[in-house]
Amino acid sequence: MGRELVVDDARVTYSVAGRGQLNAVDGVSFTLEPGTVLGLVGESGCGKSTLARALCGLTPLSGGGIRFGDKPVAPMRLSRREPELLRVQMVFQNPYASLNPRRRIGKQLEDARRIHPGQAPTVGELLDEVELPRSTAAGFPYQFSGGQRQRIAIARAMATGPEVLIGDEPIASLDASLQSKVAQLMRRVALDSGAALLFISHDLAIVRTIADRVLVMSAGKIVESGPTQRVWQQPEHPYTKRLLGAIPAVDGLGRIPLVEPR
Amino acid sequence: MTVPNAEASFGLTEVEAGPAASTPGRGRVVRALLAKPQVVAAAGFLVLLVLLAVLAPVLTAIEGSGPNAFHSGAVDSDLGGMPIGAFGGVSGAHWFGVEPQTGRDIFARIVYGAQVSLTISLATTAVTTVVGVVLGTVAGYFGGVVDTVISRLMDILMAFPALIFMIAILSALPDGNRTLLLICVLSVFGWPYIARVIRGQTMSLRQREFVEAARVSGARLRHQLFAEVLPNLRGTIIVLATMAAPGYIGTEAALSFLGVGVVPPTPSWGQMIAASVNWFTVDPTYFLIPGAFLFLTVMSFIVIGDHAQKVLDGREA
Numbered sequence: 001m002g003r004e005l006v007v008d009d010a011r012v013t014y015s016v017a018g019r020g021q022l023n024a025v026d027g028v029s030f031t032l033e034p035g036t037v038l039g040l041v042g043e044s045g046c047g048k049s050t051l052a053r054a055l056c057g058l059t060p061l062s063g064g065g066i067r068f069g070d071k072p073v074a075p076m077r078l079s080r081r082e083p084e085l086l087r088v089q090m091v092f093q094n095p096y097a098s099l100n101p102r103r104r105i106g107k108q109l110e111d112a113r114r115i116h117p118g119q120a121p122t123v124g125e126l127l128d129e130v131e132l133p134r135s136t137a138a139g140f141p142y143q144f145s146g147g148q149r150q151r152i153a154i155a156r157a158m159a160t161g162p163e164v165l166i167g168d169e170p171i172a173s174l175d176a177s178l179q180s181k182v183a184q185l186m187r188r189v190a191l192d193s194g195a196a197l198l199f200i201s202h203d204l205a206i207v208r209t210i211a212d213r214v215l216v217m218s219a220g221k222i223v224e225s226g227p228t229q230r231v232w233q234q235p236e237h238p239y240t241k242r243l244l245g246a247i248p249a250v251d252g253l254g255r256i257p258l259v260e261p262r
Numbered sequence: 263m264t265v266p267n268a269e270a271s272f273g274l275t276e277v278e279a280g281p282a283a284s285t286p287g288r289g290r291v292v293r294a295l296l297a298k299p300q301v302v303a304a305a306g307f308l309v310l311l312v313l314l315a316v317l318a319p320v321l322t323a324i325e326g327s328g329p330n331a332f333h334s335g336a337v338d339s340d341l342g343g344m345p346i347g348a349f350g351g352v353s354g355a356h357w358f359g360v361e362p363q364t365g366r367d368i369f370a371r372i373v374y375g376a377q378v379s380l381t382i383s384l385a386t387t388a389v390t391t392v393v394g395v396v397l398g399t400v401a402g403y404f405g406g407v408v409d410t411v412i413s414r415l416m417d418i419l420m421a422f423p424a425l426i427f428m429i430a431i432l433s434a435l436p437d438g439n440r441t442l443l444l445i446c447v448l449s450v451f452g453w454p455y456i457a458r459v460i461r462g463q464t465m466s467l468r469q470r471e472f473v474e475a476a477r478v479s480g481a482r483l484r485h486q487l488f489a490e491v492l493p494n495l496r497g498t499i500i501v502l503a504t505m506a507a508p509g510y511i512g513t514e515a516a517l518s519f520l521g522v523g524v525v526p527p528t529p530s531w532g533q534m535i536a537a538s539v540n541w542f543t544v545d546p547t548y549f550l551i552p553g554a555f556l557f558l559t560v561m562s563f564i565v566i567g568d569h570a571q572k573v574l575d576g577r578e579a
Contacts, residue, residue, distance in 0.1 A: 019496070056478050078404065079483055086480045102493035115480040148564040153475070252496050 002034025002194055003069030005055065005088065005164050011063035012050050024050040026220030027064065032164060037187055037197045037230065039211030041204050041243065047220040048200045049093065052168040055198070056090045057081065068164065086115050089162035091186070093169040095149035099141040104150055105139030112159035126155040129189055147178040158189050165190045166198045171206065175237065179203065183210050205247050208232050216240045301569045304562035311559060315376040322374075329365035329374040329529050344544060358551050362541050368551055371529040375552070378530050379559070382444050383510035383525045389449040391503045396455025396496070397549050399487060401457070402464025413461070416454035424451040427514075432522040440524050443519065448510055456502050463498055497574035505568030508560035515556055531556050 012025040053059040060075035092098035113120040130151040171179040190197035224237040357369040401412035517523030518532025538549035
């Protein structure tokens, strides 16, 4: 199983009132291979989330193309998504907004299970997978913390049997102690099921621990890509160097992160 | 409710105790509402009123006078038809007194009038709520041309001088089934007020991530509307409906007062108030009784709606 997700010169343009056109995604190309974890890093506002939304059809492209296997990814309409494209799933940034406040967790997982192409794991198994107690199914989202909700959101995405899982800054709204844990969890559940993972974050330090390859994005463009270790150790693009320099290091010297001169 | 936030322990106890004890379901809202004495009083009055309306034939049989029976013995023809006795002729045989001149029993007319008032207001509320929610959700969720058409229709209806139009059309139409006619006319002008609010809320719900998440995970349109959007509108719908009902009671009374609503011999509170105006100085009871019923009914609905809004808002925040 597993089809690749190919992004070819994708462009998304917004018109901003009074300021003309904004190229949120400006000619991005990459391939997400089955069974791998690809990290996408970049600062806030560089177009990461727009790209993620375009990958699952929530935002229409203004140029270029996205292909899943041999199926082009078309913008989503109000009717049901095309069955083949349902294999591309997303975990949203804000777990406080991405679960319906009025429906029980179990019901929301059940809905997602229904589109699994084969034998979907049970709700209990899904909750086991994301290390939540099975009684979670009877609760409503407001009864859970951010970290627990994000686990529920991951379980919901996994319930559908995805071949590609996109995490749109899934750890950005969690507190620091949880970020790494949830990131590792996403890698594990995605790879265990044979899916590919595109992990979007502004936190290079965490992406480094889970991604096989990284893409560095700046102002809508991919400025550097390569195996994680290589990018980490020998960054080529000045932007990547600045990004790496901004990571606080615990070296006992009391060094503070590099601040670029303005 | 303690929100578990200790990630390491997963808040096991709270989670297990939680769902059964404190779901945001109907039970919790009703309990919060019944904790307020003014809501209990208002609900009590409305229950009493419904009982009066439903049991009208039984109650009038117990009292001994129908709504249209004339009791010439209960009025003093020498005094221009004034009811005999204090307070407009209140007695064991006529609990709320009698009408001047005709001697018709006021209690019987009040309980039969309650039937008319409640039927018209509740039916109109039901129709406007259903139509308003359906069209409002459709306009808000689909947007585009559909939204434009529905919104312009709402604008037209809301800009229309509704009361004048109602008076004109109701006086022109033949006296068929006045109750049904009133329900139809009130509904035509009433639904945009509900639809407009629902449309706005749907537009914002549509942009929420959980609706997008449901779409990404392959929800059909029906599911998006009924499982994702509608449950989140429930509080708004309850409040809008509770606030709309008293308006229709008042409008029905106003139209009947003007002589274009419910027509005699069908009793109606509005008609009674209209007729009592001439007798106000000599027989204030005749005016006070239907006036008090109208006031208390409208007031009760508003109190319940107001508190429901507070409870639901606090919960949804």
